[in-house]
Amino acid sequence: MIYICSDKDCYYIAERDVPLLKCPDCGGELKRVREEMLDPARLNSLGVWRMQHLKRENLEEDLKKAAACFERSYLLGNPIAAENLGLCYERGDGRERNMAVAAGLYRYAAENGNISACYRLGICYEYGIGTEKDEHLAFELFTRSAKGCDGRASLALGQCYEFGKGTGTDKRQAYLCYLSAASMGIPQAYMCLGNCCHEGVGREKSYENAFLWYQKAFSCGQNNAAILSNLGEYYLLGKGVKQDTRTGRKYLKEAVKKGSDYAMYILGQSYERGLGVKANIKTAAAWYEKAAEKNIAEACYRLALLYAEGEYLEQDMGKAKELCARAEADFTYSDNSDLEDFPELKAGVLRLLKKFRELEGR
Numbered sequence: 001m002i003y004i005c006s007d008k009d010c011y012y013i014a015e016r017d018v019p020l021l022k023c024p025d026c027g028g029e030l031k032r033v034r035e036e037m038l039d040p041a042r043l044n045s046l047g048v049w050r051m052q053h054l055k056r057e058n059l060e061e062d063l064k065k066a067a068a069c070f071e072r073s074y075l076l077g078n079p080i081a082a083e084n085l086g087l088c089y090e091r092g093d094g095r096e097r098n099m100a101v102a103a104g105l106y107r108y109a110a111e112n113g114n115i116s117a118c119y120r121l122g123i124c125y126e127y128g129i130g131t132e133k134d135e136h137l138a139f140e141l142f143t144r145s146a147k148g149c150d151g152r153a154s155l156a157l158g159q160c161y162e163f164g165k166g167t168g169t170d171k172r173q174a175y176l177c178y179l180s181a182a183s184m185g186i187p188q189a190y191m192c193l194g195n196c197c198h199e200g201v202g203r204e205k206s207y208e209n210a211f212l213w214y215q216k217a218f219s220c221g222q223n224n225a226a227i228l229s230n231l232g233e234y235y236l237l238g239k240g241v242k243q244d245t246r247t248g249r250k251y252l253k254e255a256v257k258k259g260s261d262y263a264m265y266i267l268g269q270s271y272e273r274g275l276g277v278k279a280n281i282k283t284a285a286a287w288y289e290k291a292a293e294k295n296i297a298e299a300c301y302r303l304a305l306l307y308a309e310g311e312y313l314e315q316d317m318g319k320a321k322e323l324c325a326r327a328e329a330d331f332t333y334s335d336n337s338d339l340e341d342f343p344e345l346k347a348g349v350l351r352l353l354k355k356f357r358e359l360e361g362r
């Protein structure tokens, strides 16, 4: 039995076996209705209600019934139901998974003023899912959705501006988009803002501010490898926060477990410099070795130095030279090619390469 609220401004709807007298939302009278009598908005609400009250033992059947509500509402012209039906096709909920159909439904919804569907359609175009790839169109859709205050779209727009996807690169605009997404509570934007402060993207560098954003991201459950590695580095080296080598190493070890290559290099640093642990160059070198295998330029350079000096590791100029060349290649070919970004590292590598050339010249 389906119950709806008799107050025309209240959209409470529920499907239940035991009768209910009062609306739990507004206290108004509830009345029983047949599903066929529902208007498009209430049909969509019934679909949402069914999605939220799925029974494990009857999952497929329940999903199909929810999708059917969205479909009937969509066929009556409801752009919100079109998006919900699109999600059913995207996730394979009550419908066979079909991204082309999903993208078509998002398109219909977006054309009829659904801001959230605008964002979803943008994602389809950004990656060419269920439709052709078109980054310019994705950028336009994200812009429209962000103007309608969709925080996910602001985040996506920030990425377009930061990396020049579908538009020219504009770091300042990227930073402002991330701020806007953060103000709408999108946790992934906190991480992006941390990186902006860390690298000086669209604003001046500030390790203090970067730390605060990373911390905020972490407290919102963003505990991926990158966040843990950043927090670990900040605590270990006392960047933007009071130095706490124990906490730093704890985060770094977690980051390594979750697959961060850079964290292996920083852990190596903690052993080389005796931060939070007794200094041990051999252990440091072992961590650098692992990070160097993943082409972390800093690790290649530190390891090259240790091989060239021959004090703690057996001297091996061939290895040192090869590692140095890899560090140099990393910032010649990667995005981090600016000399200004890594002045110390680059200067060190160049110094070492020059030394090799002098030795060979002799």
Ligand SMILES: [Zn+2]
Pocket: 005, 006, 007, 010, 011, 012, 023, 024, 025, 026, 027, 028
């Ligand atoms: Zn009500």
